[in-house]
Amino acid sequence: MTVLLSCLAYLAGAVFLAGSVFRAAKYARTPVPLRWELYPIPRGAAGQIRYTLAEILLLRGVWQHNRKLWFRTWPFHSGIYLCAVSLVSLAAGFARFSEWAALAGLTLLLAGASALLVARIFDPALKPYTSPADFFNLGWFAAAAGIPLASFALELAAPATVWRAVLTFHPVPPLAAAGVVLASLLVAYIPFTHMVHFVAKYFAYHKVRWDDRPDAAVAAQLLYTPHWSAPHVGADDAKTWAEVAGASPSTEKKS
Amino acid sequence: MSPDRYSALTLPQPKTPGEERALVDAFRSGLEKLFRREDNWTFLRPLLITVEHCVRCQTCAEACHIFTGSGRQEIYRPTYRSEILRRLYFKYVRHKRWQGAVELDWKTVSTLAELAYRCNLCRRCAQACPMGADNGLVAHELRKLFSQEMDIAPKELHAAGSLVQLRTGSTTGMNPAGARDCFDFIDEEMTEKTGIPIKTPWDVEGADVLLIHNAGEVLSWPENPGAFAVMLTAAGVSWTLSSELTAYDAVNYGLWYDDVQFARVALRQIEAARKLKVKRIVIGECGHAHKALTVIADRLLPSDLNLPRESCMTLMRDLVLSGRLPVDPTRNNFPVTLHDPCNVARLMGITEAQRDVLRAVCPDIREMSPNRTENYCCGGGSGFALMSGKNFLDWRLEVAGAKKMEQVLAAFEGSMDPGILKYICAPCSNCKGQFRDLLARRGLWKSNRIFYGGLAELVVNAMRDVKPGFLEWEWR
Ligand code: SF4
Ligand code: SF4
Numbered sequence: 001m002t003v004l005l006s007c008l009a010y011l012a013g014a015v016f017l018a019g020s021v022f023r024a025a026k027y028a029r030t031p032v033p034l035r036w037e038l039y040p041i042p043r044g045a046a047g048q049i050r051y052t053l054a055e056i057l058l059l060r061g062v063w064q065h066n067r068k069l070w071f072r073t074w075p076f077h078s079g080i081y082l083c084a085v086s087l088v089s090l091a092a093g094f095a096r097f098s099e100w101a102a103l104a105g106l107t108l109l110l111a112g113a114s115a116l117l118v119a120r121i122f123d124p125a126l127k128p129y130t131s132p133a134d135f136f137n138l139g140w141f142a143a144a145a146g147i148p149l150a151s152f153a154l155e156l157a158a159p160a161t162v163w164r165a166v167l168t169f170h171p172v173p174p175l176a177a178a179g180v181v182l183a184s185l186l187v188a189y190i191p192f193t194h195m196v197h198f199v200a201k202y203f204a205y206h207k208v209r210w211d212d213r214p215d216a217a218v219a220a221q222l223l224y225t226p227h228w229s230a231p232h233v234g235a236d237d238a239k240t241w242a243e244v245a246g247a248s249p250s251t252e253k254k255s
Numbered sequence: 256m257s258p259d260r261y262s263a264l265t266l267p268q269p270k271t272p273g274e275e276r277a278l279v280d281a282f283r284s285g286l287e288k289l290f291r292r293e294d295n296w297t298f299l300r301p302l303l304i305t306v307e308h309c310v311r312c313q314t315c316a317e318a319c320h321i322f323t324g325s326g327r328q329e330i331y332r333p334t335y336r337s338e339i340l341r342r343l344y345f346k347y348v349r350h351k352r353w354q355g356a357v358e359l360d361w362k363t364v365s366t367l368a369e370l371a372y373r374c375n376l377c378r379r380c381a382q383a384c385p386m387g388a389d390n391g392l393v394a395h396e397l398r399k400l401f402s403q404e405m406d407i408a409p410k411e412l413h414a415a416g417s418l419v420q421l422r423t424g425s426t427t428g429m430n431p432a433g434a435r436d437c438f439d440f441i442d443e444e445m446t447e448k449t450g451i452p453i454k455t456p457w458d459v460e461g462a463d464v465l466l467i468h469n470a471g472e473v474l475s476w477p478e479n480p481g482a483f484a485v486m487l488t489a490a491g492v493s494w495t496l497s498s499e500l501t502a503y504d505a506v507n508y509g510l511w512y513d514d515v516q517f518a519r520v521a522l523r524q525i526e527a528a529r530k531l532k533v534k535r536i537v538i539g540e541c542g543h544a545h546k547a548l549t550v551i552a553d554r555l556l557p558s559d560l561n562l563p564r565e566s567c568m569t570l571m572r573d574l575v576l577s578g579r580l581p582v583d584p585t586r587n588n589f590p591v592t593l594h595d596p597c598n599v600a601r602l603m604g605i606t607e608a609q610r611d612v613l614r615a616v617c618p619d620i621r622e623m624s625p626n627r628t629e630n631y632c633c634g635g636g637s638g639f640a641l642m643s644g645k646n647f648l649d650w651r652l653e654v655a656g657a658k659k660m661e662q663v664l665a666a667f668e669g670s671m672d673p674g675i676l677k678y679i680c681a682p683c684s685n686c687k688g689q690f691r692d693l694l695a696r697r698g699l700w701k702s703n704r705i706f707y708g709g710l711a712e713l714v715v716n717a718m719r720d721v722k723p724g725f726l727e728w729e730w731r
Contacts, residue, residue: 027300027303027304030292030299030300030303031292031296031299031300032300032554033296033297033298033299033300033301034297034298034514034551034553034554034555035550035551035553035554036298036301036389036392036551037550037602037604038378038381038382038389038601038602039600039601039602039603039604039606039628040604040628041604055385059385061314061383061384061385062312062314062385064383065314065315065317065318065383065385066312066313066314066317069312069313069314073312125313125316126311126312126313128329129311129313129334129338130311131353131354131355132353132355133353133354134311136353194307194308194309194310197308197310197386200304200307200308200386200387201308201386201387203300203304203387204301204304204308204386204387204388205387207300208300208301208304208387209381209387212550214553214554214561218296218554218555219557221292221296222555224292224293224294224296225293226288226293226294226515227288227293227294228285228288228294228403228404228515229281229284229285229403229404229405230402230403230404230405230406231406232406232413232418232515232516233403233515241296244515245515245518245519245522245555246519246522247519248421248519249418249421249516249519
């Protein structure tokens with residue numbers, strides 16, 4: 001059982017990494033679009049790094065445009081960051097700091113996920129736009145944060161100590177083990193949902209919004225064959241995009 | 256079937272379940288193409304990011320002037336149409352469950368068709384979105400699906416728009432000979448008004464500047480292209496207009512609804528410039544033409560067609576600030592507020608050149624708030640200023656234009672007395688059309704003397720070498 005739990009944790013980490021790379025590759029492989037930038041574009045690499053850090057760490061965009069949501073979503077995100085920091089500091093040998101980071105992170109995560117869940121259930125602006133998957137995901141986050149905290153209270157198993165045990169193939173108490181299972185499955189599941197937006201955001205900013213390079217190569221894409229059916233397009237399943245654009249509007253219906 | 260009581264389109268009216276099915280199937284086939292690289296390489300990347308990663312947090316809602324201007328009606332929420340598309344995408348393209356219920360029937364399809372034309376494509380919502388999702392793009396892509404797959408588009412943009420431009424040379428229907436006649440007339444007028452002999456040069460090979468105006472200016476506001484002729488002549492710039500088909504009309508309506516029509520017009524415009532061997536193309540006061548030819552067309556152009564393209568704002572700044580056009584700002588001694596066309600400001604980042612010019616020629620500038628890249632659309636964006644059919648005009652003036660009028664009135668606060676002439680400087684044909692209709696609907700020229708016009712007119716009005724009184728303050 002102990003070995004199984006440890007393997008699950010490692011496997012989850014591997015799936016998370018592979019899944020994130022897979023998603024990044026998916027977006028990277030989409031064709032270079034027409035220019036579609038949005039201003040202001042932060043100046044230079046330093047400006048872009050500053051902007052990105054403020055966006056990731058402080059969720060500046062939400063702070064500026066949706067303060068009410070920020071008080072729910074910032075704890076949620078910073079909770080996740082602190083849990084990650086806890087794992088890294090555990091590996092680096094900062095056991096005490098790791099303990100505090102894990103407790104603070106899980107508390108923030110639980111508070112944030114619950115607050116988001118409540119908003120999604122009751123806020124009339126959010127409710128109609130919330131899918132069953134959203135409730136499920138937030139509930140899962142809340143449980144994955146709440147159970148280790150319950151284990152800490154009831155089994156006196158400190159979260160970072162639990163993780164150290166799991167990662168070094170040592171046994172942990174039952175509730176703590178349940179927390180590890182939930183967290184592992186969640187981590188493995190994230191890349192296959194919209195929660196992988198940390199990957200998508202890179203492309204949204206660097207490959208769309210801020211991408212004003214005039215010389216991005218699209219030559220190969222001009223040789224694609226479009227299949228649109230409206231007569232004026234004049235696509236016949238043989239002409240390339242460049243040929244269609246070079247021709248005058250057709251009046252014949254596509255067969 | 257319109258989701259509100261307005262309509263921008265003449266939608267098919269299926270009479271039998273079979274006809275309805277055929278339309279829904281056509282939509283579904285277009286939906287699949289929208290997400291296929293061969294068919295939609297032009298915007299697939301940002302579209303995928305948007306539909307797959309919008310977290311539906313509604314942060315974008317308050318940024319949208321249409322949503323707030325409508326009293327926050329749900330159907331105008333930026334994510335309303337996007338959410339329908341998102342659910343359709345997951346259900347019918349990705350075959351995934353749990354992403355929210357949606358039915359693909361004619362009601363849904365016709366609702367989406369109309370709602371694609373309840374967004375100005377101003378992308379102010381995208382600026383607010385923490386995910387980088389873009390609801391303006393969604394409206395653009397829906398318009399494209401309807402046009403490129405189902406041949407459904409507003410007649411003002413397509414049948415009487417880009418198709419006419421590709422056939423006759425201009426969406427106004429003006430052929431090259433007609434355009435030259437109009438400019439002859441403008442030249443005469445300008446010579447008389449300014450005291451400077453004006454002769455618009457045509458098809459001058461090797462000129463420094465090929466100027467392309469929105470041909471609508473020639474008919475509706477001839478003093479704007481006239482003012483450019485005065486500036487360029489007085490400053491001794493080597494310039495020309497082109498009489499090639501499509502190259503004397505900068506508009507490119509495809510930008511708003513159809514990538515193929517867009518590419519056709521842009522390629523022909525640039526080809527004309529290449530044939531003339533001009534050093535650069537300068538685009539007149541037309542926001543969408545700015546973005547179409549300089550930004551959106553950019554990656555479509557093979558290197559031999561990738562000629563330098565410039566905004567008229569920077570050209571005017573160079574002429575005015577270099578002293579080549581001596582000016583007397585006291586000739587513009589009235590309050591002026593500056594409207595930032597979305598295409599020029601938020602979507603191209605040009606915000607200071609026009610202000611530099613304005614500061615040099617106007618002593619009393621009243622900035623709107625917010626402004627520059629955070630401006631609000633006038634409500635006429637994405638072709639709406641051209642669209643009035645049925646009752647669409649009411650919607651664009653009452654809903655889409657509400658926020659802009661609020662901004663204008665706030666900018667002129669304290670000077671609303673009809674004894675004080677006031678000028679909205681809108682360096683964009685489309686925006687000018689919208690301001691004309693907004694001011695007329697609210698009677699603000701008659702009752703409060705709020706006028707509108709371009710930037711070039713203000714420069715010429717301030718030019719020392721020009722007879723005073725270039726601006727005539729005559730409503731049109
Ligand atoms: S588009 Fe952006 S701001 Fe709007 S709901 Fe989606 S994620 Fe939130
Ligand atoms: S693009 Fe502009 S008009 Fe359209 S939804 Fe966004 S803010 Fe509203």
